[in-house]
Amino acid sequence: xxxxxxxxxxxxxxxxxxxxxxxxxxxxxxxxxxxxxxxxxxxxxxxxxxxxxxxxxxxxxxxxxxxxxxxxxxxxxxxxxxxxxxxxxxxxxxxxxxxxxxxxxxxxxxxxxxxxxxxxxxxxxxxxxxxxxxxxxxxxxxxxxxxxxxxxxxxxxxxxxxxxxxxxxxxxxxxxxxxxxxxxxxxxxxxxxxxxxxxxxxxxxxxxxxxxx
Amino acid sequence: xxxxxxxxxxxxxxxxxxxxxxxxxxxxxxxxxxxxxxxxxxxxxxxxxxxxxxxxxxxxxxxxxxxxxxxxxxxxxxxxxxxxxxxxxxxxxxxxxxxxxxxxxxxxxxxxxxxxxxxxxxxxxxxxxxxxxxxxxxxxxxxxxxxxxxxxxxxxxxxxxxxxxxxxxxxxxxxxxxx
Numbered sequence: 001x002x003x004x005x006x007x008x009x010x011x012x013x014x015x016x017x018x019x020x021x022x023x024x025x026x027x028x029x030x031x032x033x034x035x036x037x038x039x040x041x042x043x044x045x046x047x048x049x050x051x052x053x054x055x056x057x058x059x060x061x062x063x064x065x066x067x068x069x070x071x072x073x074x075x076x077x078x079x080x081x082x083x084x085x086x087x088x089x090x091x092x093x094x095x096x097x098x099x100x101x102x103x104x105x106x107x108x109x110x111x112x113x114x115x116x117x118x119x120x121x122x123x124x125x126x127x128x129x130x131x132x133x134x135x136x137x138x139x140x141x142x143x144x145x146x147x148x149x150x151x152x153x154x155x156x157x158x159x160x161x162x163x164x165x166x167x168x169x170x171x172x173x174x175x176x177x178x179x180x181x182x183x184x185x186x187x188x189x190x191x192x193x194x195x196x197x198x199x200x201x202x203x204x205x206x207x208x209x210x211x212x213x
Numbered sequence: 214x215x216x217x218x219x220x221x222x223x224x225x226x227x228x229x230x231x232x233x234x235x236x237x238x239x240x241x242x243x244x245x246x247x248x249x250x251x252x253x254x255x256x257x258x259x260x261x262x263x264x265x266x267x268x269x270x271x272x273x274x275x276x277x278x279x280x281x282x283x284x285x286x287x288x289x290x291x292x293x294x295x296x297x298x299x300x301x302x303x304x305x306x307x308x309x310x311x312x313x314x315x316x317x318x319x320x321x322x323x324x325x326x327x328x329x330x331x332x333x334x335x336x337x338x339x340x341x342x343x344x345x346x347x348x349x350x351x352x353x354x355x356x357x358x359x360x361x362x363x364x365x366x367x368x369x370x371x372x373x374x375x376x377x378x379x380x381x382x383x384x385x386x387x388x389x390x391x392x
Contacts, residue, residue: 006215013218020225021339024232028347031236031280032356033273036254036266 217332225336228291232284232340239283240265243276251276277356281348285365288344292337292372298323299330299379305386327383334376345369 156168165176244251254266267273301311304326315321325333345365352362 010215010218013215013222017218017222017225020222020229021343024229024236024340024343025347027233028236028284030263031240031265032351033240033251033265033267033276034254035270035273036252036268 220332221336224333225339228288228336228340231291232288232344235287236280236284239280240276242283243279247272247275247279249276274356274358277351278358278361281344281351281357282361285341285344285348285361285368288337288341289368289372292334292341295330295334295337296372296375296379298325299334299376303327303330303379303383305383331380331383338373338376341369341372 153170154168155166155170157164157166166174167176168174243249249272250268251272252266254264255262265276267276301307302324304324307324312321312324315324348357348365349362351357352359
């Protein structure tokens with residue numbers, strides 16, 4: 001190897017060594033965090049609710065505030081034992097229902113939900129933001145229950161994080177009527193109810209049951 | 214020169230990979246442990262197009278501080294192991310008792326010569342001061358707790374002092390053997 005070749009080799013090795021030591025600096029600066037306040041819009045009251053030291057009284061107070069709101073168009077979701085997400089009321093308002101805190105009968109499970117139903121002549125879509133933020137539960141199971149007769153001929157599709165699940169195929173509930181969600185995961189839960197028939201009165205006909213797994 | 218550079222590159226790959234992994238794992242651990250609300254932010258105009266974003270300033274400081282601390286502890290441990298080898302498993306001044314023990318256990322291979330010891334220690338030395346400078350930079354930017362900056366600076370200085378002391382001993386041994 002002559003002198004020029006040796007110099008080229010040395011220069012190349014020096015470059016590799018410098019690049020190698022520069023790599024962690026580059027990665028470090030890439031991982032320097034920033035503040036993005038728009039995250040709070042997605043998280044609803046995630047920060048409040050996921051606080052492990054939250055106390056139950058605060059949650060109860062919050063529900064009481066929603067229930068006692070003067071605006072009767074805003075209804076609280078059903079909190080009757082395990083039918084946590086009874087959808088009984090929210091089609092009364094046709095408006096966004098604010099954040100709710102839902103609790104199971106053991107007062108152990110907390111979730112936040114915001115629902116914005118959209119209704120057209122032949123389909124109905126509503127969205128719920130659901131957070132399973134209780135580290136105690138690795139998974140929760142969502143089970144859709146409905147008065148099947150009312151939906152005969154209609155197709156009901158549940159949309160969970162952009163994945164579509166055919167919950168009711170027009171004749172019966174399908175296996176997709178039970179969906180598992182991982183803990184600490186916010187999901188966007190939506191429904192499409194499609195059909196040419198007149199849409200049924202939705203209240204009392206669909207309930208969403210949450211089970212801890 | 215090329216042999217030395219190859220050796221330097223060879224010895225530095227693992228510590229650098231460890232440093233990067235420690236920072237990434239640190240962020241994941243802090244996000245999980247503190248239940249932080251985070252997400253990715255796309256910033257096409259910046260050199261670093263995808264950033265980790267937090268909802269509030271305090272969450273950002275917590276994530277940055279503790280992930281820096283985890284990164285530093287990893288490098289600190291790596292350097293400490295290297296120093297341990299320099300002090301106790303160094304060919305030039307290993308104690309006869311330990312040498313005999315290692316020979317009996319067929320572990321004499323873990324004893325290193327001066328070139329290896331100081332080459333590896335130099336890599337860790339560079340990385341620990343690189344981490345310290347990055348953490349100090351973060352402290353001055355207001356992203357990391359001051360106590361972490363002070364602690365890392367003191368610990369890095371301490372370890373550097375210990376390495377220099379071993380190097381000094383080594384020079385004495387080399388000089389005395391020449392006489």
